[in-house]
Amino acid sequence: MLRSQAAAPAPRRRHRFQLRHLLLHGLLLAGSGLMLLPFLWMLSTSLKEPAEIFTYPPIWIPSRLAWENYVEAVRAMPFGRFYLNSLVVATGITVLQLLTASLAGFAFARLRFRGRDALFLLYLATLMIPFQVTMIPNFILVRYLRWYDTYQALILPPAFSAFSTFLMRQYLLSIPLELDEAARVDGASSWRIWGQIIMPLSGPVVATLTIFIFLNAWNDFLWPLVVTNSLEMRTLPVGLSTFQGQYNVQWHLLMAGSVIALAPVLAIYMMGQNWFVEGITLSGMGGR
Amino acid sequence: MSGKTTTLAERPALGRWRRWRPDQQWEGYLFLLPSFIGFLVFTALPILGSLALSFMRWNLLTPPEFVGLANYTQLLNQDPIFRRVAFNTAYFIVTIVPLQLVLSLLLAVALNQPLRGIQVYRLIYFMPVVATIVAAALVFQWMFNRDFGIISAFIWKVGEWTGMPVSPPDWLNSTTWARPAVVILTLWKNVGFSMVIYLAGLQAIPKELYDAAHVDGANAWHRFRYITVPMVSPTTFFLAIILMIGAFQLFSEPYVMTRGGPAQATLTIVYYIYQNAFEFGRMGKAAAIAWVLFIFIFIFTYIQTRLQRRWVHYEAGEG
Numbered sequence: 173m174l175r176s177q178a179a180a181p182a183p184r185r186r187h188r189f190q191l192r193h194l195l196l197h198g199l200l201l202a203g204s205g206l207m208l209l210p211f212l213w214m215l216s217t218s219l220k221e222p223a224e225i226f227t228y229p230p231i232w233i234p235s236r237l238a239w240e241n242y243v244e245a246v247r248a249m250p251f252g253r254f255y256l257n258s259l260v261v262a263t264g265i266t267v268l269q270l271l272t273a274s275l276a277g278f279a280f281a282r283l284r285f286r287g288r289d290a291l292f293l294l295y296l297a298t299l300m301i302p303f304q305v306t307m308i309p310n311f312i313l314v315r316y317l318r319w320y321d322t323y324q325a326l327i328l329p330p331a332f333s334a335f336s337t338f339l340m341r342q343y344l345l346s347i348p349l350e351l352d353e354a355a356r357v358d359g360a361s362s363w364r365i366w367g368q369i370i371m372p373l374s375g376p377v378v379a380t381l382t383i384f385i386f387l388n389a390w391n392d393f394l395w396p397l398v399v400t401n402s403l404e405m406r407t408l409p410v411g412l413s414t415f416q417g418q419y420n421v422q423w424h425l426l427m428a429g430s431v432i433a434l435a436p437v438l439a440i441y442m443m444g445q446n447w448f449v450e451g452i453t454l455s456g457m458g459g460r
Numbered sequence: 461m462s463g464k465t466t467t468l469a470e471r472p473a474l475g476r477w478r479r480w481r482p483d484q485q486w487e488g489y490l491f492l493l494p495s496f497i498g499f500l501v502f503t504a505l506p507i508l509g510s511l512a513l514s515f516m517r518w519n520l521l522t523p524p525e526f527v528g529l530a531n532y533t534q535l536l537n538q539d540p541i542f543r544r545v546a547f548n549t550a551y552f553i554v555t556i557v558p559l560q561l562v563l564s565l566l567l568a569v570a571l572n573q574p575l576r577g578i579q580v581y582r583l584i585y586f587m588p589v590v591a592t593i594v595a596a597a598l599v600f601q602w603m604f605n606r607d608f609g610i611i612s613a614f615i616w617k618v619g620e621w622t623g624m625p626v627s628p629p630d631w632l633n634s635t636t637w638a639r640p641a642v643v644i645l646t647l648w649k650n651v652g653f654s655m656v657i658y659l660a661g662l663q664a665i666p667k668e669l670y671d672a673a674h675v676d677g678a679n680a681w682h683r684f685r686y687i688t689v690p691m692v693s694p695t696t697f698f699l700a701i702i703l704m705i706g707a708f709q710l711f712s713e714p715y716v717m718t719r720g721g722p723a724q725a726t727l728t729i730v731y732y733i734y735q736n737a738f739e740f741g742r743m744g745k746a747a748a749i750a751w752v753l754f755i756f757i758f759i760f761t762y763i764q765t766r767l768q769r770r771w772v773h774y775e776a777g778e779g
Contacts, residue, residue, distance in 0.1 A: 196570055203567070204584045210648065211587070213610050214599040230613050276495035285488025291496075298503050302709060302757060304733050305750040308743055309509035310502060312520070332498025362487045391592050393712045394730075398738060409594040413716055416598060423602050430595035441590040445583055448590060452653060453660045 214434075218242070218427035225423050238424065245428040248419065250403055254411035255436070261326045261396070261407055262389035268331035269385050270378065277340030278366050282352055292341070295334045307398065314399055325399040326407070330389065336381055343377035344370060383444070383451040390437060408433045513747040520741060531748035542749070544724050545732045548639065552728065553707040555643045560703055561696060564651050568658035569688060582659075586652035593649065597716035600645045604631035604717075632718050635725040642713050642726050649713075650706070654699050661695035662688070690773040697772045701764055708757050729753050 212232075217225060218241055220234040245251065279285070280292050310329050319325040347370060355365050371378070396407045406414060415429050441448055514531055518524035535542050571581055588596065603609045612628035619626040629637040665688065673683050689696075711730040714720055720727035720735075727735075729749065737746035 193573070193575060196573060196575060200570060200575075200581050204581060207584050207588060207648065207652075209610070210596065210599045210603060211591075213603060214595070217599075217602065226608050228608060228613065229617070230608065230610055272495040272498055275491045279488050279491035283484050283488040283491060285485045288488060291492065294504070295499065298499070298507065300754075300758065301503075301507055302705075302750070302754055304709065304730055305510050305747075305754055306503055306506035308513060308733075308737050308747050308750065309506035311737070312509075312513075312743065313501075313506070315520070328498075329502045332495060332502055334499065334503065337495055362484065362491070366491070387590060391590075393594060393715075394734070398734075409592050409712075412592070412594045412598065416594075416716065426598055427602065430598050433592050433595045437590050437592060438587065441587065442583070445586075449582070449586060449656050452589075452656045 211434075214427045214430050217423055218431050220424050222422075222424060241424045241428040242432070245415075245425045245432065248425060249411060249415045249429065251408075251411065251429065251432050253404060254406050254408045255432075257323075257326075257405060257411075258390055258408040260323060262386050264323070264327040265330050265389040266382055266385045268327070269333050269336050270381060272332050273336035273340045273381065274371060274374070274378070275366070276337045277344050278362075278370060280337070280341040281344035282349065282365075282370065283362065295337060298334050299338065303394075307395065311398055320399060321401045321405045323405075326396055326405070330392070330395060333385070336385065339381060340374075340377060343374060347373055379447060380451040383447055387437070387448075510747045510750060513744050514751050516744040518743045520743060524744070527744070531745050532752070535745070535748060535752060541724065541727070542732065545727050545729050548725065548727060549708060549710070549729045551639055552643065552646070552710055553704055555640075556646050556707045557700060557703045559643070560647055560651055560654055561699060563647065564654035564699075565658050565689075565692065565696070567651065567655045568662055569684065571655065572659060572662045582656075585655055588649045589652045591649070593712045594716050596649055597645060597713050600641070600648075601632065601717045604641050606630040606633070633722050635723050638718050638722060638725045642710075642717060645713055645717065646707075646710070650703075654703065657699060658692060658695055661692040665691045693772045694774060697764070697768050701761055704760060704764070705757055708753065708760075729756075 216232055216234065219237045219239070220231070220241075221236065221238045224231055224234055280288060314320055314325045314329070317324075319328075351369055351373075352365050355369055360368070391409060392407075393409045393413075396410045397413070400406055400410060403411070403414065412429055412433050416426060419425050513524075515526060515528055516524045517527050517531075567585060571578055571585070575581075603611050606612050606628060609631075611631070615626060615628035618624075631637045631641045669687050669691070670683055673687055678686070709730050710728045711734065714726040714728055714731055715734075718726045720731050730753070733746045733749045733753070736742040736749065
């Protein structure tokens with residue numbers, strides 16, 4: 173679709189600028205339409221009366237905006253509870269992962285102790301292993317601990333990540349070590365150096381990780397699906413898929429539920445767009 | 461790393477007056493402790509546990525039974541479903557990875573131009589990346605509906621306009637079209653992610669290269685082909701590996717959209733792991749499939765790393 177743009181031979185110089193840009197805008201607008209279409213179709217369907225859903229040709233703007241679909245969706249499924257669960261779980265995972273990763277990253281990057289490099293290598297080695305390998309024993313462990321269908325099960329296993337630790341260490345290596353030495357001479361403990369010198373200097377990596385961990389936790393599907401059972405413990409994505417199982421052809425309700433699940437992430441994204449993009453870029457480059 | 465840290469070791473016996481403070485040796489362990497507990501309990505031991513489990517038959521109800529390599533040999537020799545699942549996963553890899561690379565590179569090149577409103581485009585193209593996959597898969601399921609879906613409606617319309625007798629496929633109920641439907645959803649969802657990574661790669665290319673080529677009379681295609689593509693090849697390599705691993709691990713998309721069907725046409729390896737463990741109660745077999753998945757990922761990553769010498773261009777290697 174966009175290939176024609178790159179391949180387009182440059183026409184004569186005077187017209188080139190505007191023509192090329194016009195063409196680009198046309199293509200990018202068409203592409204934007206394609207990207208937005210599912211969101212708009214979702215919104216449109218969520219506001220239709222059942223009679224207007226199954227029509228051909230499809231209607232984009234409902235003859236009457238059926239807001240009651242949202243009320244009905246929330247009545248049919250505890251979306252408020254799902255939302256709360258997602259919030260608790262994603263926040264818990266983010267805080268714990270940041271804490272464990274920053275402490276460990278600090279140890280790996282700025283402290284000297286026996287076995288440090290070997291331990292770090294061990295961490296790195298596990299990065300290769302896909303989540304699905306550890307998922308089954310973790311599920312068995314969760315059952316054994318009687319954590320099945322609890323917040324502990326949703327939060328604690330994902331609260332540690334070798335990748336976050338790795339990213340944190342890489343960043344902390346770039347801060348000059350002289351800072352620590354100066355602080356030590358002044359009598360600061362390692363804890364103080366961590367909390368009052370290094371962490372305040374780690375704003376960019378903390379912001380990146382926060383966004384990343386939170387977004388991943390909020391959107392995660394497989395693990396919450398596996399360790400929850402009751403409606404009360406479902407997170408938004410899992411709750412939505414349960415809703416799908418029960419209201420199979422009620423597309424207006426399903427789409428209303430989807431809008432409820434999407435709205436908060438999209439709103440956060442619109443507000444902090446640059447942070448998201450920066451986060452992706454940074455962590456992408458971190459993997460390079 | 462060690463070069464930097466020696467300076468710490470050289471610090472003079474820091475104040476005899478605070479000898480009561482724990483040595484860095486112990487501090488190191490203490491700082492590491494919370495993370496290490498998590499690492500041990502939720503990563504390291506489960507890896508070993510999973511390996512042990514893969515040699516067992518266990519449904520969690522009766523005691524586990526050691527069966528040696530049976531889970532593996534069965535999988536490779538006598539499991540027709542596993543063959544289908546491996547085929548489907550291969551299908552997703554060979555379609556999604558190249559398509560996404562090409563689309564996102566072209567998109568990134570377009571969005572790297574000094575255009576008005578470029579921020580708005582970036583915002584829009586990246587939006588699906590943050591969207592919850594379950595909601596995204598649900599709306600695509602509805603869009604692919606044969607009779608009332610917007611995609612079918614569009615295809616009918618095209619047929620009317622052109623006067624050609626085209627009829628849309630019954631996407632999600634067709635063994636041929638269900639897989640492309642999953643591919644379309646995946647591309648829509650993820651193209652913004654690789655676009656952003658490509659944009660970062662593009663911005664690192666020195667402008668002088670393009671200027672010099674321009675003076676030499678290279679046209680836009682030549683500049684794209686002989687400057688842009690080689691200069692972003694490290695990014696392409698990185699993305700190819702990330703996307704391949706992602707395609708190997710496809711689960712939510714077919715789970716929500718097709719429940720692996722029709723006739724297992726969209727059943728993936730991870731979906732098969734999920735089924736075996738949590739629907740059929742075959743923990744050992746599920747663990748064995750997970751290890752086969754790891755071996756696949758490992759081998760293909762290794763092959764890609766070996767192949768990169770042939771096509772990945774690193775500046776340091778230039779004369």
